[in-house]
Structures are given as C-alpha cells and as structure tokens.
C-alpha cells in the first residue's frame with residue numbers, strides 16, 4: 001500500500017497550557033481549575049482542593065516551565081519538522097477571574113510571542129480554547145457551567161482571542177474532550193470540562209447535561225462569531241473518541257453498543273448537524289432529565305456547525321448487555337475487557353485498528369474533515385545508563401505510534417477518509433491530566449523533572465524523536 005500522505009497533511013505534536021506552561025500566577029494569570037488539582041498516581045486519584053491549600057503538591061503550577069522555555073522547545077519541534085503545533089490558551093491568563101470586561105494584556109502578549117515563534121519556525125498553531133481550564137473564580141462565584149452566564153463569559157474570551165490572533169491562528173478547537181463529563185461517577189471530569197463541583201445528593205446527570213447544553217450553545221455561537229471575525233478560520237469540536245464494541249454478536253450486545261455510543265454521538269451530532277438527535281430527547285426522558293433551553297438556543301446550534309471534527313484517540317472499549325457495572329473503568333455500565341487486545345500500564349486498550357474504524361465511522365456519518373488532535377503512548381520511561389544520541393530507548397512508543405499512523409494511512413488511502421492532521425499527544429513530557437504524574441511520559445523529548453517537582457527541567461531527545469522526524473520528512477512513507 002502506498003503510504004504517502006497528502007502534501008497538506010498537518011503532522012505535529014499536541015500539548016495543553018495547564019499541563020506544561022507553569023508560571024501559574026505570572027503576569028497576573030488567575031487561578032484556574034487545573035491549579036487546584038493535587039498530584040495523584042495510577043493508584044491514587046488527584047484531589048480537588050478548595051483553592052490552593054498548604055501541604056499539597058500541585059504539579060500544574062510549575063508544569064515544565066514552557067512559559068519561559070517555549071523558544072528552546074519550539075526549536076526542538078522544528079528539528080522534528082512539525083507542520084503544526086497544538087496547544088491551548090489558558091483562559092485565566094486572558095481573564096484572570098473570567099468575569100472581567102477587559103482582558104489582561106500581559107496574558108495576550110504571551111500568546112502573541114508564542115504564536116509568532118511558531119509561525120517563524122514554520123508551524124501552524126492549532127489552538128484549543130478550553131482545555132480543562134476554567135477560571136477558578138467562575139467555579140466559586142457562579143458554579144461553572146451550571147450557570148448560563150458562563151456562555152457569555154466564554155464568548156467574551158473567544159471574541160478577545162479570535163480578534164487578537166485573527167491573522168496568526170487559523171485552526172481552533174472548542175472544548176477539549178467535552179464528552180468526558182458523561183462519566184458522572186468521576187467528579188474530575190465535570191470539574192475540568194465545566195467547572196462544576198457536584199453537591200451531595202444532587203442529580204449529577206441533570207446538572208451535567210444542562211451544562212453540556214450551555215457549552216454546546218456557547219460553542220456554536222463561538223463558531224458563528226469566529227467566522228464573522230475571520231471567514232478563513234477552521235473551528236472544530238474536540239471529543240475523546242473511544243469507540244465501543246459489542247461484547248458478542250448477540251443482537252442485545254449490538255443494541256447496548258448503539259445506546260452507549262449515544263453518549264458520544266450526541267456531541268458530534270449537534271456540533272456537525274446543528275440540532276439534537278431524536279435519541280437525545282428519549283435518552284433524557286428515560287433518565288428524568290429536563291433541559292432548560294431559551295428561545296434562540298436551537299437557532300444558535302443550527303447556525304454554528306463546526307468546520308471539522310477533532311478527536312483524541314487512545315483506546316477502544318467493549319460493552320456487554322449482561323453486565324451492569326463499569327468493570328473496566330471506561331465510564332459506562334457494562335464496560336468489560338477486550339480479550340483480543342493488550343493494555344497499557346494505566347489499563348488503556350492498545351487498538352490501532354480501532355482508530356481506522358473510528359475515522360471511517362465519523363467521516364461516513366458527517367463527511368467533515370477529521371483532525372486527530374491526540375494520540376500517544378504514556379509510559380514509565382527508563383533513562384539509559386550510557387546515553388548516546390538519545391536518553392531513552394522508547395521502542396514501545398515507536399511501535400504504538402507506527403501502528404496507529406498505519407491505521408490513519410489506511411483510513412486515508414484505502415477508505416477515503418479526509419484526515420486533516422495528526423498531532424501526537426505530549427510531544428514533550430508534560431504533567432499527566434488523569435494522574436498528575438510527570439513520570440507518565442508521552443514525549444519524544446524527555447524532561448528532567450519527577451513527580452515531586454525535582455529536576456533540572458533539562459530537555460533531551462528520546463529515540464522516538466529521530467523516528468518521528470523521519471516519518472514527517474517522508475510524509476508517512478517510512479514508518
């Protein structure tokens with residue numbers, strides 16, 4: 001099979017402001033949701049504290065100090081030949097409390113410098129507007145997106161950055177992995193997607209779906225506004241895409257798969273088609289959920305369809321209609337292991353074919369370009385005793401990425417899917433979102449920092465740095 005990808009294919013890497021910038025109070029940046037999550041591990045969940053509390057370690061406060069080292073890091077991305085670089089704007093650098101009417105110039109100036117540096121080095125910025133960060137003041141004073149006022153605060157933030165960077169940034173993404181919060185058993189998702197802290201005994205699904213409605217309206221209005229500011233903007237949604245397989249060919253498992261996928265498709269259906277699918281209303285009725293909509297909301301959804309579908313892809317999942325509990329920790333009842341797949345140290349199924357399947361599934365449903373905004377392999381990398389050109393021999397990461405890129409190439413070259421780009425998650429070691437570990441490393445670039453914040457922050461290449469450089473240089477021909 002010819003491997004070459006289209007010349008316009010956007011090879012690159014992805015990170016998120018809160019996972020690498022650090023400088024969490026510098027230049028008047030306000031506290032954000034990411035600043036009050038303590039360090040955790042694969043065994044110990046992160047704790048959401050009430051503000052920053054004495055006695056805890058908060059790994060996102062320092063990140064990997066990208067705020068001061070971004071030029072050095074961009075030089076390394078350029079050495080790999082990145083065509084694009086995905087990161088996010090920290091909302092609380094621009095509006096420290098979130099409800100101000102005037103933005104913080106120092107925050108805006110940082111992203112001017114960052115985007116200029118990327119463009120100077122031949123990289124298109126791909127910018128996520130809300131990547132698990134909401135100004136913490138909006139959580140405390142308004143209850144996050146349980147409050148409809150958040151729509152206007154988000155739109156003020158969007159209008160400010162769309163206008164400021166309209167000639168520097170073409171590719172935008174709305175809310176990162178907006179669908180995570182459907183897993184209401186894990187409060188971290190409502191907190192990072194919507195700035196919501198569940199109250200004792202409340203109907204979490206009612207609160208979550210109402211917040212989702214506000215976010216979908218906010219996102220659609222942002223798309224419409226963005227296109228008015230610059231008609232060339234390409235604005236996409238961003239979903240954690242975990243395809244669900246039926247446990248057997250029993251029709252009941254197939255129906256269980258269809259129903260469970262509704263909690264993923266509802267987002268892309270609204271974003272791509274501009275209205276709620278019929279199953280949304282029956283799903284809400286079944287759960288006793290009553291969504292408050294205002295006049296104009298449905299009009300807003302219709303007028304703000306996205307230009308492309310952004311996804312992260314790490315794993316697939318399985319549902320068994322005969323199982324009631326979430327056995328495999330995937331956030332839905334009936335989730336079970338897949339006997340045909342192996343799993344990472346964090347219990348994530350390794351399924352490259354699932355990426356090809358997902359790309360076909362999404363493209364055939366929406367016929368909109370797809371951007372793979374995240375795909376990567378987290379591992380406890382071991383430093384070589386005697387490093388040569390590289391400090392980690394991460395053949396396991398190369399193998400994981402090779403198979404997933406092969407799947408992307410099959411989707412493009414054999415299945416006719418229009419894939420815009422592929423940005424490897426954590427192209428440089430960053431703070432893990434789910435665990436707060438830095439030792440859960442994804443990068444082509446090793447950063448000397450441990451889970452307690454010790455280390456020189458020195459950057460060094462891993463073996464995969466040179467492998468990915470060649471993949472890009474041959475446009476995917478040599479894997």
Ligand code: BGP
Pocket residue numbers: 016019176177240312374378425431432433434435440
């Ligand atoms: C996705 C997030 C990223 C990143 C990635 C890896 O959910 O969009 O921010 O965190 O997963 O996950 P983790 O960092 O938990 O290993």
